[in-house]
Amino acid sequence: xxxxxxxxxxxxxxxxxxxxxxxxxxxxxxxxxxxxxxxxxxxxxxxxxxxxxxxxxxxxxxxxxxxxxxxxxxxxxxxxxxxxxxxxxxxxxxxxxxxxxxxxxxxxxxxxxxxxxxxxxxxxxxxx
Numbered sequence: 001x002x003x004x005x006x007x008x009x010x011x012x013x014x015x016x017x018x019x020x021x022x023x024x025x026x027x028x029x030x031x032x033x034x035x036x037x038x039x040x041x042x043x044x045x046x047x048x049x050x051x052x053x054x055x056x057x058x059x060x061x062x063x064x065x066x067x068x069x070x071x072x073x074x075x076x077x078x079x080x081x082x083x084x085x086x087x088x089x090x091x092x093x094x095x096x097x098x099x100x101x102x103x104x105x106x107x108x109x110x111x112x113x114x115x116x117x118x119x120x121x122x123x124x125x126x127x128x
Contacts, residue, residue, distance in 0.1 A: 004078040006097050008051060009105070010034035015069045018060060026060035029053070030067070032075060032097075053077070055099040068108050076101035 013031035020026055032051045037044055053075055055063065067073060077099040086092045 006075075006077055006079055008032060008034055008053075008075045008097065009072065010051070010075070012067060012069050012071050012073060013050065016064060016067055018064055021056075025056055026058070028055040028060040028064055028102075032073065051075075052094070052096045053099055053102075054096050055102055059102075063102055063104075066108070067102070067104050071108065072105040074101070074103040074105055075099050 010032040013033050016028050016030035018026060018028055030053055032053050033048050034051065035046055035048045037046050039045070075097060077097045079095065080098050081093065081095045084092050084094070
């Protein structure tokens with residue numbers, strides 16, 4: 001049995017960008033920062049990890065105006081790693097979280113969002 005599932009709670013690093021695949025499928029893309037605090041000796045340290053998140057499909061139109069830079073969001077999805085050929089002929093690599101669920105945990109402006117109807121479910125694979 002195999003499982004590829006990622007669950008993140010973090011803050012958007014910038015306003016999301018909307019694009020389309022070659023076949024016209026909408027994509028919502030944004031960086032998500034997750035942080036952890038830990039103690040080294042007597043001092044607390046903080047380490048931030050950046051995740052590249054993509055949401056595909058019909059839900060992009062619904063959610064694009066409900067999330068913004070700095071907002072706390074819940075993301076559930078799968079890790080996808082891809083290789084591609086760069087313009088100079090060398091091989092490039094990318095790693096993304098393809099979201100199947102995106103839930104804003106705050107409303108734009110910073111207040112907590114307890115609304116049960118803000119869950120967004122998207123595609124779980126790269127469309128062509």
